[in-house]
Amino acid sequence: MKDTALSSTHEALGAKMVPFAGYNMPVQYEGVNIEHETVRKAVGVFDVSHMGEFLIEGPHALELIQKVSSNDASKLEIGKAQYSCLPNDDGGVVDDLIIYKLKEETYLLVVNASNIEKDWNWISSKNDVGAEMRDLSEDYSLLAIQGPKAVEAMQSLTSHDLSAIKFYNFIVGDFAGIENVIISATGYTGSGGFEIYCKNTEVKQVWDKVFEAGADFGIKPIGLAARDTLRLEMGYCLYGNDIDDTTSPIEAGLGWVCKFNKDFTNSDALKAEKEHTPERKLVAFKLDERGIPRHGYDIVDSSGKTIGVVTSGTMSPSLGIGIGMGYVPTVFSKVDSKIFIQVRKKAIPATVVKAPFYKG
Numbered sequence: 327m328k329d330t331a332l333s334s335t336h337e338a339l340g341a342k343m344v345p346f347a348g349y350n351m352p353v354q355y356e357g358v359n360i361e362h363e364t365v366r367k368a369v370g371v372f373d374v375s376h377m378g379e380f381l382i383e384g385p386h387a388l389e390l391i392q393k394v395s396s397n398d399a400s401k402l403e404i405g406k407a408q409y410s411c412l413p414n415d416d417g418g419v420v421d422d423l424i425i426y427k428l429k430e431e432t433y434l435l436v437v438n439a440s441n442i443e444k445d446w447n448w449i450s451s452k453n454d455v456g457a458e459m460r461d462l463s464e465d466y467s468l469l470a471i472q473g474p475k476a477v478e479a480m481q482s483l484t485s486h487d488l489s490a491i492k493f494y495n496f497i498v499g500d501f502a503g504i505e506n507v508i509i510s511a512t513g514y515t516g517s518g519g520f521e522i523y524c525k526n527t528e529v530k531q532v533w534d535k536v537f538e539a540g541a542d543f544g545i546k547p548i549g550l551a552a553r554d555t556l557r558l559e560m561g562y563c564l565y566g567n568d569i570d571d572t573t574s575p576i577e578a579g580l581g582w583v584c585k586f587n588k589d590f591t592n593s594d595a596l597k598a599e600k601e602h603t604p605e606r607k608l609v610a611f612k613l614d615e616r617g618i619p620r621h622g623y624d625i626v627d628s629s630g631k632t633i634g635v636v637t638s639g640t641m642s643p644s645l646g647i648g649i650g651m652g653y654v655p656t657v658f659s660k661v662d663s664k665i666f667i668q669v670r671k672k673a674i675p676a677t678v679v680k681a682p683f684y685k686g
Contacts, residue, residue, distance in 0.1 A: 327345055327347045327348065327349065327350045327369055327412060328348055328350065328376075328454075329349070329350050329530045329593070330349060330350075330351070330375040330376060330528060331375060331467050331526040331527075331530065331532065332348050332375055332466065332467070332533060333604045335351040335530065335533060336355075336373065336547070337622070338460055339352075339547055340355060340546065341355050341442075341549060342354050342440075342549070343352075343354075343355065344369050346376065346439070347376055347438070347439035347440040348376075348439070348440070348518070348672075349376040349439060351373075351376060351509070351549075351550055352373065352547070352549045352550065353549045353550050353551045354549035354550075354552065355546070355547050355548070355553045356546070356631075357444055357549045358549075358552050358555060359549045359642065360546075360644045361485055361493075361546065361549060361551075361552035361565075362387065362552040362556060362643040363643065363644075364458075364473065364544065364545075364546045364548065365472050365473045365515050365517050365548060365556055366473070366474075366517055366556075366644060366684075367473070367476040367544075368473050368474070368475050368543055368544035368545065368546075369370050369380055369472070369473050369474075369476045369479045369480075369519065369543050369545045369555045370471075370472055370473055370493070370545065370546050370547070370548035370552075371469055371470070371472075371533070371537070371540075371545065371546070371547055371548060372469065372470040372472065372548050372549075372550075372552075372553055373467075373468075373469060373533075373547075373608075374468045374469070374470050374521075374546075375466070375467040375469075375526075375529065376439035376441060377437070377438065377439050377443065378436065378437040378438070378441070378442035378446075378461070378463040378464075379435070379436055379437075379461075379462040379463050379466050379468075379552075380433075380434070380435040380437065380445070380446065380449070380461055380462065381433070381434055381458075381460040381462055381658060382432075382433045382434075382449075382457055382458070382459055383431060383432045383433070383457070383458040383459075383460070384431055384456070385431060385455050386455040386456050386457040387431050387433055387457045387458070387604075388400060388431070388433070388454050389455045389457065390449070390452065390455050390457040390548060391425060391433055391435075391457075392527050392588055392590065393399060393589070393590055393591065394448070394452050394591055395404065395410040395411070395423070395425065395454075395590060396410055396411050396412075396413055396448050396580075396585065396587055396590055396593075396596075397410035397425070397581050397583045397584070397618065398411065398585040398587065398588060399425055399433070399517070401436060401590075402425065402427040402433075403427060403464070403495060403650065403652055404427050404429060404430070404672060405427070405492065405495055405496060406426075406427055406496075407424050407425065407426045407427075407464055407492055407494045407495070407496055407510060407512055407565070408424065408425045408494070408496040408524060409422070409423075410423055410424070410583050410584055411495070411569075411575050411580055411583055411584075412421070412424065412448060412449070412467075413422065413575060413584075413590065413591045413592045413593070414446065414448075414590070414592065414594060414640055415591060415592055416571075416592065417509055417574045417592060417595060417599070418570065418571040418572045418573055418574060419565075419569045419571065419575055419578070419580075420441070420444065420445060420448050420492070420569065420571065420572060421437050421441040421444070421519065421565055422438070422565055422569060422580075423435055423436055423437045423438075424436045424512060424645065426496060426508070427663065427678060428498070429520075429614055431500075434508075435449075436468075438565045438566075440565070440566060441565065441594070443641035444509060444554055447675040448458075449507070452482050457557060458492075459495040459534070461657075462500050462642075465525060465526060466523055466524070466525060466526065467523070467524055467525070467526050467528075467529035467532075468521060468522070468523055469521070469522045469529065469532065469533065469536065469537060470513055470514065470515075470516070470519065470520075470521050470522075470553075471519050471520050471521075471522060471540075472513045472515040472518065472519035472520075472548075473506075473517050473518065473519055473631060474518055474541045475488050475516055475540075475544070476488075476518060476519035476520060477518070477519075477615055479539055479540040479542075480501075480520065480536065480539060480540070480545040480573070482539050483501055483502045483535055483536070483539050484499060484500055484501045484509065485499070485500055486500070486509065486587065487501045488509070488520070490640045491509065491510075491511040491520075492511060493511050494511065494512060495510075495511055496508055496510035496511065497509050497510060498644055500633065501522060501532065502531060502532040502535035502536060502549070503523075503531060503535060504515050504524055504531065504532060506520075507522060507523065507524045507528075507532070508522070508524075509522060509523065510523070512561060514553060514556070514560075515553070515556040515557065515560070516556065516557075516559065516560035516562075516682060516684060517556070517624055517686075518551065518684070522536075524598050542556065547594055552643075554632065554638075554640070555642070555643055556569055556642050557641075557652070558638050558639075558640055558645055558649065558650075558683075559643075559645070559649070559682060559683045559684035560681070560682040560684060561610050561651065561681025561682045561683065563578060563580070563608075563640060563651075564604070564639035567621055567627065567637045567638045568608060568637040568638055568651055571634050573608075573653070574596065574599060574604065574664050575597075576596055576599045576600045576604050577604040577608060577653065577683070578605050578608045579607065581600050582684075584596055584597075584600070586600075588618050598680070600666065603656060604655045604656060605655065605656060606634070606654060606655055606656060606659075607653065607654065607656050607659040608637070608651055608652070608653050609653075609658070609659050609663075609665075609676070609678045610649070610650075610651050610679050610680065610681040610683065611649070611650055611651070611665060611667070611676040611677060611679060612645075612647055612648065612649050612650075612654070612676060612677055612683065613647060613648035613649070613650075613667060613675070613676045614675040614676060614677055615621055615675060617667070617669045617672070617674040617675050618639065618641045618648050618669070619636045619639030619640075619648050619650035619667045619669065619674075619676075620636060620639050620669075621638060621639060622635060623635070623636040623639065623667055623668055623669060624636075624667075625652050625654055625665055625666070625667060626665070626666045626667075626668055627667070628664070628674055630666075630673060632652040632668075633654055633655055633658060633665070634653045634655070634658075634665075635652055635653065636650050636651070636652040637650075637651050637652050637653065638650055638651045638652075639652075640679050642683060642684070644683075644684050645683060645684065646666070648667075648674075649678075650667070650676075650679075651684050654678075659677065659678065660678065661678055662677060662678060662679075663677070663678040664676070664677060664678075665677075665678060667682070
């Protein structure tokens with residue numbers, strides 16, 4: 327198991343550590359519900375340094391990115407980021423990712439921890455244009471400072487106006503006494519805040535100063551379990567659960583990041599799928615009765631026939647009801663459609679809803 331630069335810090339704070347994507351990661355500190363509520367109402371900090379970072383540079387950088395990613399990276403300006411996915415050749419998804427334009431001809435690709443090697447090999451296999459590629463994953467750390475009080479709590483740590491950084495925009499500047507830090511108005515929680523990229527040698531100083539600055543705002547460290555409940559309340563896909571090599575971005579509801587004004591991997595097939603409507607769709611649902619849907623539970627119709635599977639599910643800390651996502655035949659995908667979740671021996675009725683579950 328690999329450690330992040332902060333693993334010993336988490337252990338000293340009493341975090342429950344678990345193996346995740348090859349790393350020793352904090353899953354919780356005080357408890358999922360407390361940590362979840364901290365992010366929804368105040369400010370919390372996640373160590374997500376296990377994520378991967380690739381630098382793509384040179385005169386052919388954009389050409390490679392356009393070929394392997396579904397979104398249109400030519401629209402990016404310096405200081406802007408973009409959510410996208412890497413389609414495979416068979417209709418599925420290699421990974422989802424965020425693309426940052428750092429400079430002209432310089433891009434940062436942030437990928438999922440469990441897919442670092444796979445993504446690197448995939449992009450490299452498509453790099454017949456001579457783009458310069460560097461894997462920075464082992465050298466950089468990533469902190470997600472999330473919650474409605476994040477801007478106010480962190481403003482004293484930088485000379486830049488944090489409130490001026492719009493969603494999916496970023497700056498490279500001073501933060502917590504460190505220069506050339508990426509301060510990005512992105513996150514996976516739906517409660518606002520920032521993601522901070524810095525070197526492994528710098529992250530302990532950043533962590534300590536973040537907690538000093540946030541002390542009066544109720545700041546707490548947050549584990550991966552609350553990160554999962556927060557993202558699910560927003561209906562955000564988790565790679566390996568809701569999307570993978572066998573799920574198409576169209577059926578996963580990611581058609582909005584597939585821009586068919588350009589050619590990219592498998593774009594013709596994905597365009598045809600979008601035009602003809604996929605056979606199944608990823609839906610969000612909430613249980614009509616008490617119960618907790620879990621990953622892998624069957625979704626059944628009124629006669630008890632299996633029609634799909636739960637890809638993500640939990641008891642929503644914010645709403646106090648069971649919520650989840652799963653793939654069902656398109657005929658069951660309309661909002662207000664009735665489906666049933668097989669929780670052990672009981673088929674619990676559920677209603678298809680429009681994500682996000684949590685409206686703020």
